[in-house]
Amino acid sequence: MIPVKGLPGVREGDDLAALxxxxxxxxxxxxxxxxxxxVSKAEGRVARLDDVEPSPRARDLAGGEDxxxxxxxxxxxxRLVRARPPLVIAETRHGFVCASAGVDASNAPExxxxxxxxxxxxxxxxxxxxxxxxxxxxxxxxxxxxSFGRPWRQGTTDVAIGCAGxxxxxxxxxxxxxxxxxxxxxxxxxADELAGAAELVRGKLDGIPVAxxxxxxxxxDGNAHELVMPAERDLFR
Amino acid sequence: MIPVKGLPGVREGDDLAALxxxxxxxxxxxxxxxxxxxVSKAEGRVARLDDVEPSPRARDLAGGEDxxxxxxxxxxxxRLVRARPPLVIAETRHGFVCASAGVDASNAPExxxxxxxxxxxxxxxxxxxxxxxxxxxxxxxxxxxxSFGRPWRQGTTDVAIGCAGxxxxxxxxxxxxxxxxxxxxxxxxxADELAGAAELVRGKLDGIPVAxxxxxxxxxDGNAHELVMPAERDLFR
Numbered sequence: 016m017i018p019v020k021g022l023p024g025v026r027e028g029d030d031l032a033a034l035x036x037x038x039x040x041x042x043x044x045x046x047x048x049x050x051x052x053x054v055s056k057a058e059g060r061v062a063r064l065d066d067v068e069p070s071p072r073a074r075d076l077a078g079g080e081d082x083x084x085x086x087x088x089x090x091x092x093x094r095l096v097r098a099r100p101p102l103v104i105a106e107t108r109h110g111f112v113c114a115s116a117g118v119d120a121s122n123a124p125e126x127x128x129x130x131x132x133x134x135x136x137x138x139x140x141x142x143x144x145x146x147x148x149x150x151x152x153x154x155x156x157x158x159x160x161x162s163f164g165r166p167w168r169q170g171t172t173d174v175a176i177g178c179a180g181x182x183x184x185x186x187x188x189x190x191x192x193x194x195x196x197x198x199x200x201x202x203x204x205x206a207d208e209l210a211g212a213a214e215l216v217r218g219k220l221d222g223i224p225v226a227x228x229x230x231x232x233x234x235x236d237g238n239a240h241e242l243v244m245p246a247e248r249d250l251f252r
Numbered sequence: 253m254i255p256v257k258g259l260p261g262v263r264e265g266d267d268l269a270a271l272x273x274x275x276x277x278x279x280x281x282x283x284x285x286x287x288x289x290x291v292s293k294a295e296g297r298v299a300r301l302d303d304v305e306p307s308p309r310a311r312d313l314a315g316g317e318d319x320x321x322x323x324x325x326x327x328x329x330x331r332l333v334r335a336r337p338p339l340v341i342a343e344t345r346h347g348f349v350c351a352s353a354g355v356d357a358s359n360a361p362e363x364x365x366x367x368x369x370x371x372x373x374x375x376x377x378x379x380x381x382x383x384x385x386x387x388x389x390x391x392x393x394x395x396x397x398x399s400f401g402r403p404w405r406q407g408t409t410d411v412a413i414g415c416a417g418x419x420x421x422x423x424x425x426x427x428x429x430x431x432x433x434x435x436x437x438x439x440x441x442x443a444d445e446l447a448g449a450a451e452l453v454r455g456k457l458d459g460i461p462v463a464x465x466x467x468x469x470x471x472x473d474g475n476a477h478e479l480v481m482p483a484e485r486d487l488f489r
Contacts, residue, residue, distance in 0.1 A: 204407030
């Protein structure tokens with residue numbers, strides 16, 4: 016687990032892969048875990064609250080806080096899952112269920128702005144991976160991560176909202192233990208575990224948005240959309 | 253991340269700490285992550301299905317599978333959260349919400365038995381930690397882990413169901429980023445991220461139930477009960 020230190024503040028249009036490649040020595044097989052915040056900033060996925068006109072619904076949900084932020088959240092939401100103003104748990108257009116539909120004011124580029132999730136985090140991961148290959152010649156995997164809460168538990172853990180160059184689910188379906196019993200957990204969300212592991216060395220307050228996981232035997236190539244539970248199998252809709 | 257290899261099959265009454273200490277060189281500050289399965293086996297938390305008389309409710313929930321297993325699950329449950337026979341998501345007496353109340357037939361000691369969660373996983377972690385100190389002189393932290401699903405997402409990640417010698421939540425409440433914004437995620441479940449990271453090197457099929465995380469700056473001393481969302485703050489009850 017290697018934190019990538021010394022990254023500057025990222026702005027729209029920055030070549031994030033070049034910023035990363037210039038600050039760490041990558042190797043084939045590395046998993047580069049990038050906090051979505053810097054991906055979103057590089058992609059210009061930032062909203063300026065002064066440009067936002069809050070709807071009546073946003074005012075209802077604001078619970079005394081800035082209704083313009085709630086308006087941005089509604090714009091990012093496919094549906095609201097829970098609301099206790101000003102707290103909103105929403106499903107994003109990508110299918111992720113998370114607080115504030117991923118809209119966040121912390122580590123925003125400037126006062127009065129909020130950072131959104133990337134439009135297509137899997138696409139962001141693919142592009143970062145290709146650009147890192149171009150710059151370093153290395154075949155790496157890329158995970159774009161965010162901090163999600165977990166129902167019934169306290170505290171967030173980082174999960175993968177985008178990935179490229181690895182299979183995010185290790186499928187154990189039909190696999191058996193040494194005694195021949197079929198395993199209960201039929202798939203392990205290794206991309207989520209990798210994102211969480213990287214968070215441990217990044218540190219939210221230290222402003223280290225990128226870490227490299229070395230030595231994990233990545234397999235295949237998938238995308239983080241596979242981590243979204245299909246509606247028909249979802250017991251929690 | 254160091255997998256502890258060569259552990260024998262664990263039986264009731266085994267000195268699990270001695271089995272671990274004999275197979276790895278621990279250092280002060282290490283986090284020893286132990287899959288609950290071996291803790292439960294050492295503590296005799298195993299049910300024999302032949303000893304179980306299924307209730308009518310267990311038969312209803314079994315959906316064609318062995319109703320005795322459902323009876324064991326009901327016995328471990330404080331309440332059912334979701335049921336789609338034979339799949340049951342339940343809250344355990346500890347307050348954990350997980351599939352089958354943690355009851356699992358895979359890697360059980362023998363055919364016709366199922367493994368339960370430890371009676372008191374935090375207590376198990378404390379005892380393991382003290383015994384490891386006695387045997388090695390090292391001050392380590394211990395996490396007892398299990399694989400939990402996550403609503404709306406596919407795949408399990410390992411989480412902490414017991415811990416000792418570290419604070420499971422890194423509390424960021426009121427902390428601010430470089431620009432002065434209060435952080436959205438007010439606490440990070442580092443114990444869950446450590447459990448997930450350890451899972452990556454353990455490998456479910458390889459039968460490696462223990463891994464050591466070295467170099468994580470553990471702080472304080474808490475228990476995994478802190479990771480359970482209090483009912484009054486819980487949006488998902």
